[in-house]
Amino acid sequence: MDQPNPSLSGGERVIHQPRPQRLQVEGLWHRFGGNGAPWILQGIDLQLQERELVGLLGPSGCGKTSLLRLIVGFDRPCRGRVLLDGQEVSSPTWLRPPERRNIGMVFQDDALFPHLSVWDNACFGLGPGQDRGRASWLLELVGLAGLEKRYPHELSGGQRQRLALARVLAPAPSLVLLDEPFSNLDVEVRLHLRSELPNVLSCCGATGLMVTHDPEEALAICDRVAVLNGGHLEQCAQPRQLVEAPTTGFVASFVLQANLLPAQRLDDQTVDTPLGMLRCPSGAPAIAPNAPLQVLLRPEQLQLKADDQGAGRVSCREFLGQVWLYRIQMDRFILKLRQPLGNALALHQPCVVTIDPAAELLLYPQRLPLVLV
Secondary structure, eight states, X not given: OOOBOTTSGGGOBOOOOOXXXXXXXXXXXXXXXXXXXXXXXXXXXXXXXTTOEEEEEOOTTSSHHHHHHHHHTSSOOSEEEEEETTEEEEETTEEOOGGGSOEEEEOSSOOOOTTSOHHHHHHTTOOTTOOTHHHHHHHHHTTOTTOTTOXXXXXXXXXXXXXXXXXXXXXXXXXXXXXXXXXXXXHHHHHHHHHHHHHHHHHTTOEEEEEXXXXXXXXXXXXXXXXXXXXXXXXXXXXXXXXXXOSSHHHHHHHHOOEEEEEEEEETTEEEETTEEEEOXXXXXXXXXXXXXXXXXXXXXXXXXEOTTOSEEEEEEEEOSSEEEEEEEOSSOEEEEEEETTOOOOTXXXXXXXXXXXXXXXXXXXXXXXXXX
């Protein structure tokens, strides 16, 4: 029940309405070529609310850029449709041209005009009669005020990408698509720019859909993250929900960089794995028979010990400042582990990997809890 707002007189109530849907992707299927060609996207359903920043996350070749092309209008879907502000703009039989969609795009390459000044680049998308004061405001917002007379070659990589964002936002698009906009920048500049992006979009009243293959980037700044895998939308949720409750093994593995260990069902409550037997706590549902099973193991839930007779070998070791990140080659799979700095093993050293006795694990695809027997 809505509660009265004490700041209003007369007992008036403020009813919080859901934000309007800016973008709706409904049942989208797409492939290149005729019948028999592999599907690039399969049954994609995705909605973006007004002023929301959503990350489109997935490995190379999963369909991220293809989905962007369908949204902006470069391609027509084989099935399904795309709606902007409730109006259909794409379907198998209808395609509104990209220039009539009020969508802005920011690419990996800043795509600035080298012969135009910063000011002229920022104003390029403005039509006759549009207020150029917005371009001036945007240049100040992105930290380029005072550089209006410079040319792109006189700017740093970060400044050029800021200018590219200002140019896209100047015509006041309702939706901004960003295709890995920070991937060509060095680490420090990338971290700084991505932290500013949500505020810039919010100040402009724009909704954003950002393609990335970096889970850390998507989780850090996005309101929600949509995870694509092989053309399927595996899960779309807030960052914390993705981390705490991944719905599929792929989401757990890709987003959390966790391990997926093969498992074999022994009975309704027990599975066998290369690292030992695991069981479901009493009262848990029965493990489904005849289903491929995998156990989710976070890198910090595994323990490592040097052992000349061990079945594992250290294939990679990375120093992360506070911990070591190891990759251990087992028989036919690799495990990722995080270990204290005091537990330093050499490359190719034989070792034994065990599960932390206190670890609470998950069995996929049912997402059943597991503990060591």
